[in-house]
Structure formats: C-alpha cells, structure tokens
Amino acid sequence: MTGKDEYYNRAKQEGYRSRAAYKLKQLDGEAELINGGDTVVDLGAAPGGWLQVATELAGEGGTVVGVDLQRIDPVDGVETIRGDMTDKETRERITDRVGEADVVVSDMAPNMTGEYSLDHARSVYLARTAFETALELLAPGGDFVAKVFEGPDTNDLRADIDEEFEYVRTIHPNASRDSSSELYMVAKGRLTAPVREGDRLEIEIEDVGSEGDGIGKVEGYTLFVADTEPGDTVEIEVTDVKPRFGFAERIE
Structure with a gap:
C-alpha cells in the first residue's frame, strides 16, 4: 500500500x-x-x-x-x-x-x-x-x-x-x-523581549532571585545577573533570552 x-x-x-x-x-x-x-x-x-x-x-x-x-x-x-x-x-x-x-x-x-x-x-x-x-x-x-x-x-x-x-x-x-x-x-x-543574546547594556539591580542572582529590569523584562546585589549599576552582556526572562553576565 x-x-x-x-x-x-x-x-x-x-x-x-x-x-x-x-x-x-x-x-x-x-x-x-x-x-x-x-x-x-x-x-x-x-x-x-x-x-x-x-x-x-x-x-x-x-x-x-x-x-x-x-x-x-x-x-x-x-x-x-x-x-x-x-x-x-x-x-x-x-x-x-x-x-x-x-x-x-x-x-x-x-x-x-x-x-x-x-x-x-x-x-x-x-x-x-x-x-x-x-x-x-x-x-x-x-x-x-x-x-x-x-x-x-x-x-x-x-x-x-x-x-x-x-x-x-x-x-x-x-x-x-x-x-x-x-x-x-x-x-x-x-520571544517578545526587548533584548537579544549578545546585547550589552547598563542595568540597575533591583532585587535578588531565589538562586541568589541579582534581578534587573529592561522595559519590564526580567534579567538575572550573577554576582550582583540590589543597588548595583553594572554593565552586562545578555547570554540567554527566554520568553519571560533572561540571563546576563556582568562585564568586568
């Protein structure tokens, strides 16, 4: 058949x-x-x-x-x-x-x-x-x-x-x-995020997530940034973008 x-x-x-x-x-x-x-x-x-x-x-x-x-x-x-x-x-x-x-x-x-x-x-x-x-x-x-x-x-x-x-x-x-x-x-x-992988920008850390990463916002979109604390203003590079949140690394 x-x-x-x-x-x-x-x-x-x-x-x-x-x-x-x-x-x-x-x-x-x-x-x-x-x-x-x-x-x-x-x-x-x-x-x-x-x-x-x-x-x-x-x-x-x-x-x-x-x-x-x-x-x-x-x-x-x-x-x-x-x-x-x-x-x-x-x-x-x-x-x-x-x-x-x-x-x-x-x-x-x-x-x-x-x-x-x-x-x-x-x-x-x-x-x-x-x-x-x-x-x-x-x-x-x-x-x-x-x-x-x-x-x-x-x-x-x-x-x-x-x-x-x-x-x-x-x-x-x-x-x-x-x-x-x-x-x-x-x-x-x-993806409706205002950022994409590889973007570099300055961000203010507003809070801390459950895993200990700092949390910053870009146009309401959440980015988790390791090795940061609330009150920090840091240069970051976006490493991973998900539909509702993303990850970034601090640029030294």
Missing part, C-alpha cells in the same frame, strides 16, 4: 477531512505544540483536517479559529474567518477576533504551476505571510508552524524565524508523500 493510500484510507475511516490531519498529529507528537485550553489559529485551514486535530488537542477549554479564502464546512466548536491571508484586512480581522494566541499553524500552499522555482518562491511568500501574522498574534512563549517547499530561500526564512523564537527546527512528517519537497518550520517559544 502506498503512503498516499494509507493516510487517505485512515482519514476516511477515522473521520478526518484530509490526510493532512496526520501531519499535524505527527508535528504535535514531535514538538508538543497544542495543549489543553490553548488558543489556536489555523491559517489556510480548508478543508478542515487540521482544525479537527487542533480541537481534539486543545479540548473543551480551548479556542480554535480557522482562516481560509475558501469556505470551510462547519467544525464543532470552531469559528472560521473567510478571507485572503495575503490581504491586510484579513489579518486585522484575525487579530481583532483572537487577540492573543498560544499556537499559530499554517498548511498554506500555492496553486502549483509545475515550475519548481516559482512554486518554491510562492510557498516561501505564504510562509512569510503566516510568520508575520504569528508575530502579531502569539503570546510570549507561543509556538508557530508553517509549511514551505524546500529550496534556495528556505535557510533565509528559517534564520528570520529563529530570531523571533527560542529555537526553530524543520520536520518532514511521515504523512507527507515521499516524493514531496514540503517541510515544516516548527518554531518554539515566541
């Missing part, structure tokens, strides 16, 4: 709208994307296979919103927005509706032309559109997934995503066809 037949048949038997549902299941299994109670936004959601999986993972306490230019048949507990993701108006409608999301996923793909370089470039454009939308929507620590066709622009896209998250990895789910060049950028831990 071919991979296509296997996942197509499983989708029919298990009530999923597309074989693509298993891609999100496998991505979640590897990267732990969606938890109970999460708010999830699915970009390019038609026909709704990913919405079905997202609602299962987010549970009754979760919120799932699907967006697509095509009509999406109703999915229990899911709100849909009909619009073109490349239009600013559609992105504004999503932001107004959702406010803040825990996870943004995108399985968007261009209409295929058969010309690989063009299809690749268009897939990168759609992935960037999803990425820019995710930056507007995601809460600190939130996760992002986007499909892209592998090619010369993939590394630049990954580097740009990596700057905004704790880390990013590429995953090729087993449910993808063997002949497919698609891969998924999976980014974990949205």
Whole structure:
C-alpha cells in the first residue's frame, strides 16, 4: 500500500477531512505544540483536517479559529474567518477576533504551476505571510508552524524565524508523500523581549532571585545577573533570552 493510500484510507475511516490531519498529529507528537485550553489559529485551514486535530488537542477549554479564502464546512466548536491571508484586512480581522494566541499553524500552499522555482518562491511568500501574522498574534512563549517547499530561500526564512523564537527546527512528517519537497518550520517559544543574546547594556539591580542572582529590569523584562546585589549599576552582556526572562553576565 502506498503512503498516499494509507493516510487517505485512515482519514476516511477515522473521520478526518484530509490526510493532512496526520501531519499535524505527527508535528504535535514531535514538538508538543497544542495543549489543553490553548488558543489556536489555523491559517489556510480548508478543508478542515487540521482544525479537527487542533480541537481534539486543545479540548473543551480551548479556542480554535480557522482562516481560509475558501469556505470551510462547519467544525464543532470552531469559528472560521473567510478571507485572503495575503490581504491586510484579513489579518486585522484575525487579530481583532483572537487577540492573543498560544499556537499559530499554517498548511498554506500555492496553486502549483509545475515550475519548481516559482512554486518554491510562492510557498516561501505564504510562509512569510503566516510568520508575520504569528508575530502579531502569539503570546510570549507561543509556538508557530508553517509549511514551505524546500529550496534556495528556505535557510533565509528559517534564520528570520529563529530570531523571533527560542529555537526553530524543520520536520518532514511521515504523512507527507515521499516524493514531496514540503517541510515544516516548527518554531518554539515566541520571544517578545526587548533584548537579544549578545546585547550589552547598563542595568540597575533591583532585587535578588531565589538562586541568589541579582534581578534587573529592561522595559519590564526580567534579567538575572550573577554576582550582583540590589543597588548595583553594572554593565552586562545578555547570554540567554527566554520568553519571560533572561540571563546576563556582568562585564568586568
């Protein structure tokens, strides 16, 4: 049995709208994307296979919103927005509706032309559109997934995503066809900090943490600095940035 037949048949038997549902299941299994109670936004959601999986993972306490230019048949507990993701108006409608999301996923793909370089470039454009939308929507620590066709622009896209998250990895789910060049950028831990690794700045130590490190603030963001005490004003270099706090070393 071919991979296509296997996942197509499983989708029919298990009530999923597309074989693509298993891609999100496998991505979640590897990267732990969606938890109970999460708010999830699915970009390019038609026909709704990913919405079905997202609602299962987010549970009754979760919120799932699907967006697509095509009509999406109703999915229990899911709100849909009909619009073109490349239009600013559609992105504004999503932001107004959702406010803040825990996870943004995108399985968007261009209409295929058969010309690989063009299809690749268009897939990168759609992935960037999803990425820019995710930056507007995601809460600190939130996760992002986007499909892209592998090619010369993939590394630049990954580097740009990596700057905004704790880390990013590429995953090729087993449910993808063997002949497919698609891969998924999976980014974990949205960073909203006003600093990045390597930044050097002066900071005043205001308090001491439970591990004995000094605590300073940059625009409300907490930095832990070893070998400092409250009242110190020190030059530091940022060494590690997490979604809600970071670490720095004193520059002697």
